[in-house]
Amino acid sequence: MNRATVSAEGEMSGMSMPRLEPLETTTSSTASASTSSTHSPSSSSRSTLPSSTSSLPPSSIQLTPSLILACSPSTSCSTTPSLGLVASRPLEPGTLLFSEPPLLTCSSWRDLRSILSCATDETREAFWDLANAFPDEAEKEKGVFDTNAFALDAHGGKYGLFRLTSRINHSCAPNVKTSFVASRGRMEVRVLRRVKEGEEVRSSYLPPAELVRLGKEERRERLEKGWGFGCACQGCEREGPEEEALRADLRTILDSLPRSFFRPPSQDPTTTLRNVARALDILDTLSLSPLCTSLVLVPALKICVLAHDTRSARLWARLALKVVGMGRGRRRGICGGRRGRLLGIGG
Structure with missing residues (x-):
């Protein structure tokens, strides 16, 4: 560099x-x-x-x-x-x-x-x-x-x-x-x-x-x-009922994701990965991407490992390294053209 x-x-x-x-x-x-x-x-x-x-x-x-x-x-x-x-x-x-x-x-x-x-x-x-x-x-x-x-x-x-x-x-x-x-x-x-x-x-x-x-x-x-200060940043100022509802959805998704490689997800892998995609969109809307994306990218990787889907696991791992390690990456449509493969719903 x-x-x-x-x-x-x-x-x-x-x-x-x-x-x-x-x-x-x-x-x-x-x-x-x-x-x-x-x-x-x-x-x-x-x-x-x-x-x-x-x-x-x-x-x-x-x-x-x-x-x-x-x-x-x-x-x-x-x-x-x-x-x-x-x-x-x-x-x-x-x-x-x-x-x-x-x-x-x-x-x-x-x-x-x-x-x-x-x-x-x-x-x-x-x-x-x-x-x-x-x-x-x-x-x-x-x-x-x-x-x-x-x-x-x-x-x-x-x-x-x-x-x-x-x-x-x-x-x-x-x-x-x-x-x-x-x-x-x-x-x-x-x-x-x-x-x-x-x-x-x-x-x-x-x-x-x-x-x-x-x-x-x-x-x-x-x-x-x-x-020693009460925040009044732009993120707080623009947070209304719609944003609060998005945060509630995000918390529900996070609670459903596996925290361990040894504990299977509470839902089937395809549904869970669809929820991960939804969480990425919410993080983008709330201007919390890519700082907070590790909260959903790492569980997505774990899901693929538990499902013995090596190919998808590698894709999620690369995305996690790019976003988490470098603090960069596309905000909207973060999965790009690989979205279908990452969700396990396409070829």
Whole structure:
């Protein structure tokens, strides 16, 4: 994979910006194996930047050829403008926006005081510059940690804090995905679906299962408790009775899918795979594809394995690797011309 290295530094409202190594490539080859990261930054980084009616804010820092740090065009947690990462040109699915190492790592917030005492002045300044959604905490380090820490492994034994990734605000209909690539020790941010010039790039602080299974009020409650803000993102604002009904259908489908290779599905394979296709369409409608597609693609693979349908299993596996591993793929009609074979209903 060809990589371009860009360095950028700057200051905004007293905020010291990191030296970056952003990567901007659109790839069609197999991506590095990575752990999808569920995050913590609050959308509460404050700025006195003026608003603008143009597609790009006038007061901003150009971080990469495609990304600027500016006043968030839409603030999900407050009427006070917050900083966000905004696309300075159209972005295609699969684009790798940037890659960065952690500012620091720890196993618990309790380690932070000793880690910071040994850190450089630049690292300490960057740490205290991160958002703190819990300013009333007696231990200020804990507030910063709870707002910004990413789990770097599946067991929650190691956490990382990131200067640039922490500037990404939340959306319940995210257009980028954050993934920590353990083999490289770096956080990667990839585009999930097409992003317009002037549109803010947003990830989900909630894991895919919660995005799918929780209703709007439940998500707001979860975000308020976890990160100190009640979400008012576009995904929440446009969610009405029709979308709630789609989520209910989706939950019913997910509950019917096998969770184990050793437990057969509750319905016959053909019906179950038709439900998978229906679930993919719902995820597309709710702007949750491809981030949440693993919830249905992996069970579809299991169904084919249980049915000893090796050919279909390989097709589902390839699709799962493409969509889950790379955060890209066609949104509508995701199965393309192979849809009939994937459903086990055609030649």
